[in-house]
Amino acid sequence: MxxxxxxxxxxxxxxxxxxxxxxxxxxxxxxxxxxxxxxxxxxxxxxxxxxxxxxxxxxxxxxxxxxxxxxxxxxxxxxxxxxxxxxxxxxxxxxxxxxIELPASHxxxxxxxxxxxxxxxxxxxxxxxxxxxxxxxxxxxxxxxxxxxxxxxxxxxxxxxxxxxxxxxxxxxxxDIVQCLEQFAEMAERVNTEFKAKSGEDTLFAAAAETLRAMAPNWKLPTSEHDEATAIPRITSEFHPLPDVGWYIGAFALASATLQPLSGKLYTHFSTKIVFLTFVLLFELGFLLCGVASSSAVLVVGRVVAGLGASGIVNSAMTMLAGAVPTGESPVYTGIVLGTAQTGIVAGPLIGGALTEHATWRWCFYMNLLIGEAATALIAFVPIPERTLKSRIAVSLFRKVLPDLDLFGFALFVPPSVMLLLALQLGSGGTYAWGSSVVVGMFCGAGVCTIFFIL
Structure with missing residues (x-):
C-alpha cells in the first residue's frame, strides 16, 4: 500500500x-x-x-x-x-x-x-x-x-x-450520550423535513430519528441492583484486587441462579417457614462474611454464600403469598411485593453510597444483617399458611422426599449453569477474549452438559 x-x-x-x-x-x-x-x-x-x-x-x-x-x-x-x-x-x-504485575513505577x-x-x-x-x-x-x-x-x-x-x-x-x-443521541435525532429530523417538503413523504432520516430516540434509554448509566455495588470503588482501593471486581456482583448472581431449582423443590416438600428461615440464615451468614472480610477472596466467598441464601428468599416470597392470600386477590398483593422490591432496588445504591461516604463500605453489608434479623423475628412469630398439608420434619420425611428432590438431575444442572455463567462473566469482564480457549471451552462444556441434562 x-x-x-x-x-x-x-x-x-x-x-x-x-x-x-x-x-x-x-x-x-x-x-x-x-x-x-x-x-x-x-x-x-x-x-x-x-x-x-x-x-x-x-x-x-x-x-x-x-x-x-x-x-x-x-x-x-x-x-x-x-x-x-x-x-x-x-x-x-x-x-x-x-x-498487573508492574514494578515500582506502577x-x-x-x-x-x-x-x-x-x-x-x-x-x-x-x-x-x-x-x-x-x-x-x-x-x-x-x-x-x-x-x-x-x-x-x-x-x-x-x-x-x-x-x-x-x-x-x-x-x-x-x-452526555443520551443528549448526544437527541442532537443527532434532531439533525435527522431537520434533514427529513427538507426532503419531505420536496417529495411529500418521510425518508429514512425520519426512521433514523425514531431509532436514535428509542436507543437513548439503553445508553443511560446503569444503577446497580445492590447497594453494595456503590461501595466497590472503596473496596477495590482497600484490597487492590482489580481482577476480582467483576466477581463482587457475579459471584452472587452465579450462586443464586444455580440453586434456584433445588430451592423450589424444598418449598414443595418442607415447611415454608423453616425453609425460609434457613435460607435467611444462609443469606445473613454471607453478608456477615462480607462485612468482616479481610481480603478480596473472603469477600467473594461471602458473596457466594449470600447468593445461595438469596435463591431461596426469592422463591419464598411467592410461595408464602400463594398460601396466605386468596387466589382472586393474589395479583394485588403480588404487585405490592414486587413494588416494594423495586423500591429497594432504587433506594439501595443511594443508601449504600451514603454509608460508604460517611461511615464505611462494610456497613453496606451490616445493614442487611439488621434488616434480615428484623424480618426473621417477624416471620418466626407469624403463622404462615401452607397451600398443601406437609409432614413434620423428621428423618423419615427426608427419606421419603429425597427421590423427589432429584439430586441427580440437580447435579447435572449445576455444571452447565456454572460453565455458561463463568464464560459470560470472564468474556464480558475482559479477563479472557471471547475467542480464547477458556471461554470457548466453557461454552462447549455447557452445551455438552446441557445435552446430558436433557437426556
Whole structure:
C-alpha cells in the first residue's frame, strides 16, 4: 500500500489524490492500533504491553500530520480520519489488565493511563462536535461508525471503577450520550423535513430519528441492583484486587441462579417457614462474611454464600403469598411485593453510597444483617399458611422426599449453569477474549452438559 501511496503522491493526476493518500495512511495507523488491541484481547498476558504502543503510534501520527499541507489538514474528511486514528490509539489505555504485575513505577504508569483516558474522552468529544457541525449529506459511513464507537467508549469510561485518581462521574458532565443521541435525532429530523417538503413523504432520516430516540434509554448509566455495588470503588482501593471486581456482583448472581431449582423443590416438600428461615440464615451468614472480610477472596466467598441464601428468599416470597392470600386477590398483593422490591432496588445504591461516604463500605453489608434479623423475628412469630398439608420434619420425611428432590438431575444442572455463567462473566469482564480457549471451552462444556441434562 505504501508504494501505491508514493506513486499517487508523485503523479497527482487528480486533485483528490492527496486526500486519498492522507486518508489511507491515517487509516493504516488506526488499523495498527486496532491490531495491538486485538492481540491483547486474544492473549491477556500481553495486555500489559499494549499501552506502551501508544507513544510510538502517536509519534507516527504526529509525523504524518506535519507532512500534510495546511489546506489538507482543514479538509473535513482528513479531520475525521485523524480523530479516528486518535480514538484507536488512546483506546489502548482501556486495557486495564496492563497494570498487573508492574514494578515500582506502577503509580507513574497509572498516572499516564489517566492522561491517556482524558485524551480519549476529549477526542470522543471532538468526534461528536465534528459530526454535529458537518453537513449530514457529507457524513460517510466510517464517520458514523466512529461516532457510534465513541459513544461506546464514553459509556465504558463512565463505568470504569478501581483506577486511583479516575473519577467516572466527570465523564457524564463532559459527554452526555443520551443528549448526544437527541442532537443527532434532531439533525435527522431537520434533514427529513427538507426532503419531505420536496417529495411529500418521510425518508429514512425520519426512521433514523425514531431509532436514535428509542436507543437513548439503553445508553443511560446503569444503577446497580445492590447497594453494595456503590461501595466497590472503596473496596477495590482497600484490597487492590482489580481482577476480582467483576466477581463482587457475579459471584452472587452465579450462586443464586444455580440453586434456584433445588430451592423450589424444598418449598414443595418442607415447611415454608423453616425453609425460609434457613435460607435467611444462609443469606445473613454471607453478608456477615462480607462485612468482616479481610481480603478480596473472603469477600467473594461471602458473596457466594449470600447468593445461595438469596435463591431461596426469592422463591419464598411467592410461595408464602400463594398460601396466605386468596387466589382472586393474589395479583394485588403480588404487585405490592414486587413494588416494594423495586423500591429497594432504587433506594439501595443511594443508601449504600451514603454509608460508604460517611461511615464505611462494610456497613453496606451490616445493614442487611439488621434488616434480615428484623424480618426473621417477624416471620418466626407469624403463622404462615401452607397451600398443601406437609409432614413434620423428621428423618423419615427426608427419606421419603429425597427421590423427589432429584439430586441427580440437580447435579447435572449445576455444571452447565456454572460453565455458561463463568464464560459470560470472564468474556464480558475482559479477563479472557471471547475467542480464547477458556471461554470457548466453557461454552462447549455447557452445551455438552446441557445435552446430558436433557437426556
Amino acid at each position: 505504501e508504494d501505491a501511496c508514493d506513486n499517487l503522491t508523485t503523479s497527482q493526476e487528480w486533485e483528490g489524490d492527496g486526500i486519498l493518500v492522507a486518508t489511507a495512511r491515517l487509516a493504516k495507523i488506526a488499523i495498527s492500533a486496532a491490531e495491538v488491541s486485538r492481540r491483547a484481547s486474544d492473549d491477556p498476558s500481553t495486555a500489559r504491553h499494549a499501552m506502551m504502543a501508544i507513544e510510538p503510534l502517536l509519534l507516527a501520527l504526529g509525523n504524518l500530520q506535519r507532512s500534510l499541507a495546511p489546506e489538507c489538514l482543514q479538509h473535513w474528511l482528513i479531520i475525521g480520519f485523524i480523530q479516528t486514528a486518535q480514538v484507536a490509539i488512546y483506546d489502548l489505555a482501556l486495557l486495564r489488565s496492563s497494570s 503509580l507513574t504508569f497509572e498516572s499516564r493511563r489517566i492522561e491517556y483516558l482524558m485524551e480519549l474522552l476529549q477526542t470522543c468529544k471532538a468526534c461528536r462536535d465534528h459530526a454535529l457541525t458537518s453537513d449530514v449529506m457529507s457524513l460517510t459511513a466510517p464517520s458514523i461508525l466512529v461516532w457510534s464507537y465513541c459513544c461506546k467508549i464514553v459509556y465504558r469510561l463512565s463505568s470504569i471503577k478501581g483506577i486511583p485518581g479516575w473519577d467516572p462521574t466527570n465523564v457524564q458532565s463532559n459527554f
